[in-house]
Amino acid sequence: MASTRNAADMPASDKTAPPQKSLFKHSFAGVAAGGISTAILYPLDLVKTRYQIHENSPRAFRSLGQAFASIVKSDAGGSRYNLRALYQGMSPALYGTTLSWGLYFLFYEHAKSFYAEQTVLPAWAGHFASGIQAGAMCVPLTNPIWLVKVRMQVQGTHPSQVPYKNVANALQRIVAEEGVAALYKGVVPALFLTTHGAFKFVAYEWLKTEYNDHIGTPLGIPQTLVMGAGAQAFASTATYPYQVIKTRLQQGGPSADKYKGTWDCTKRMAQLEGLRGFYKGLTPNLIKVLPTGALIFAVYEYVYQLLDGPK
Template identity: 40%
Template sequence: MVASEKWQWENATAGAVAGFATVATMHPLDVVRTRFQVNDGRVSNLPTYKNTAHAIFTIARSEARLYAGFSPAVVGSTVSWALYFFFYDRAKQRYSRNREEKLSPGHHLASAAEAGALVCLCTNPIWLVKTRLQLQNPLHQTRPYSGFYDALRTIMREEGWIALYKGIVPGLFLVSHGAIQFTAYEELRKVLVDFKSRKSTEKSRSSDSVLNSFDYAALGASSKIAAMLLSYPFQVIRARLQQRPSNEGVPRYMDSWHVVKETARFEGLRGFYRGITPNLLKNVPAASITFIVYENVLNLLKSARRKD
């Protein structure tokens, strides 16, 4: 295996480990966020929550389902991060081929967008199942899914395979989230590396030796906030599209434009940011965890390769 191929798989491995660590620590807030996102104020099988703390307490006390949808979340996040870092690094290598200078922000943006679109197409069925499982509660009228594979089989049987790609349109628009996040991360990282290198007595200007876990945490959180504020409405649209149909098989929303019209009509701008608080509480520290784990695992793998 050539060195470049090893590098690509090192990125994928580091991304997979980072994705698992993130889900394992932050999943309860993901359940709360999803329930807030689909609560449009109209008739619903879901209870009404006053705030994030009340939602966590209520779900834990009455349902014990703070880890509902954990299996697809682990699979989806691990696979998504592995594929994302793999595709992202492949794209950066392609754009930097025969180039000695650093990649421009436009190249980072294009790399992140390309990686995000490919990951979205590969993982949408997993995220659909996760959403369905997170929205189940004792008030459901339809037979609940018993787990990940039962949900897949039931959706295929009752709604057809095309249902596995509900929410794919806003999902593709959410590629902008990853593109914004990774572009901001790369640019902020370059600034911080240059700043710390000038102050460091070390000769090496590599981020491997200049930056530490605290730096990765700050970079991950900062880039995540910027991406989240700009792309969050697409998450709400996707979650609402991915709800389970009624007993009569009628979906609550027909398509993305229907969600936009109904949300704007009945809830206004605020409706597109439902669940933003638990989302911030989940994703800002989650982004820090992801990049701390990713960078440190990647550095460990690269160190091991140098010893071979």
């Protein structure tokens, strides 16, 4: 990637390009970014989810290494290592990330071009509003896929639960056994998590602006990777408790009806697990999301510029 233009100057608002064509490029670049990052880093997402569902019990993982070892052994019956266990639930994760990022960049760039014309708003406010708006539009469209991803990732942790065969089977069984509303378990904390994307894009856009203003050299892949990781770290740490609550609400098996809702889950976690309970799995999550954030933005910028062509 030879250079990356300031986000404010990207072709979402380029008057020389048809808006729908430009938005399609943003969306396709988002699909590529989501798919590539998931394919590379999925095992860390699985470990993070397993961390999040454990409360104060002997089954809780003691370290990241022990978590990996436990998953590959327990999912193989304890007699041998099964590395495929680290990719359990990857299909819905791929569907979810490609759909989510494709839609997110589409909605974000469309909203950003609108807010850029509102001269009363500072740039960061327009970016934050665009992130909230894009996230809120994505949540109802993608929550069922994320629910299935969590259910398939925790298969094997509840021996009494009959495993799902695939994504279609999971969707069919969830609707048949729990009703259509079950597909939207965790949607409230997911809506709160729209702040995650907003924080991330505000931080990323700010870092790019600061770089361009104070350094001015072409922004290449190394710089984009660092900025993406930094923006991701800020957003993930700030909003991580919402992720834990959402995962607790979405897990199936005997624990499915443990919480009555978002507030009940929050209150019980605070009482039984304290503040640390809201940050269970933060370490594997950061290990996963820092390279994820870096890859998302680097791949997105690279693919977008390939599609946009030379200027």
